[in-house]
Amino acid sequence: MMTNLFSIFDPSTSMNYSLNWLSMILIFLMFPYQFWLIPSRYVMFWNLMINFIYKEFKVLINFSFSNIIIFMSLFMFILINNFMGLFPYIFTASSHMSFCMSMSLTLWLSMIIYSLMNYLNDFLAHLTPHGTPTILMPFMVLIESISLMIRPLTLAIRLTANMIAGHLLLCLLGSTGLSINNSFMLMMLILTQLLLYTLEISVSIIQSYVFSILTTLYSSEV
Template sequence: MMTNLFSVFDPSTNIFNLSLNWLSTMLGLLFLPLYFWFIPNRYNYFFNFILIKLHNEFKILLKNCNYLTFIFTSLFLFILFNNFLGIFPYIFTSTSHLIMTLSISLPLWLSFMFFGWFKNSQHMFSHLIPQGTPAILMPFMVLIETISNIIRPGTLAVRLSANMIAGHLLMTLLGNTGPSMSNYLIMLLIITQILLLILESAVAIIQSYVFAILSTLYSSETN
């Protein structure tokens, strides 16, 4: 019996006290080799079309660092795959945990900061004080910009995990009310669950895109 609403997100598959649920994060590595043996079809062309569009969009934002587009395109695909895995029943949702999302956003943010401050120190200082700021407001603007820079990895991580948790909790709450409903209400519940599943699929795509595009924007500020 579920004692806590958030316990549906807890790792539950253990062997010798080692959680095996996190292995679902690496399931994409099992599918990637098979992709190269498939005969090209409409799905392959559609997938490549999305990758090319993402590459061109990231290339515009990154300006002189076009090689970084491969990092952010891979990041988008990794998050998208794990978001979609969480929609299927009995599969562990790794992107709904802060430990997972922070382990993605924090190293990215730290690498951007180290690169920016060591290589483009003057450029980074100029970002702390927007152009045209009155002299009396400069200390406050430096403080505000510093705080906004520091909380960036946290906002990236919380945004992704909170959006993945919200839809899953709503579907769990509605699903638990099924046994106590009449037949007519169960049909309505099934239709509602299908609509929520479509919404969750859209959220999985949008949140992976938002995470990748914000990471790209943060990277472009250090160049």
């Protein structure tokens, strides 16, 4: 029995073991075997996806493939985590702030430390846009510093809130199905659930793309 609406996101089982985090290990089962002599359709699908993501990221930054592969791996990791949460009875790791914040804060902090150690003058000059009047420079430095500090928080909240919202709506609609006796209303509920499920699939793709693209744009400033 669900005592709280948000208990569906609680990482614990009926035996009080934190086994739901094991869904992150199941991700590795979805990766193809790269050393097969004859590539399967599954391997060809992953190769097409990697080439498409590489072309998308190549437009934003002029890094080499070895650098872009970090953001490609981030995209695939978040995408598969979002998709794993669409299956029944599987814990959604990307719906927790502890998961999203650990990724965004780690990436953002590494970029800031690298920029401070290697490009300190450029980093400080970036806080004041070109052509800013002298009287407005202190305010622009304050505004740019605040916008720089809240970047990891906005990345984490965006991903967490979008994943929680759709799952909560599916849970609310699914819980009302037991109290419906009209067959027409039940069919409408099932149709609405299917439409929302399709929307959740698109949200999973879009949010992983937005997270990785914004991280790529932040790194291009470094």
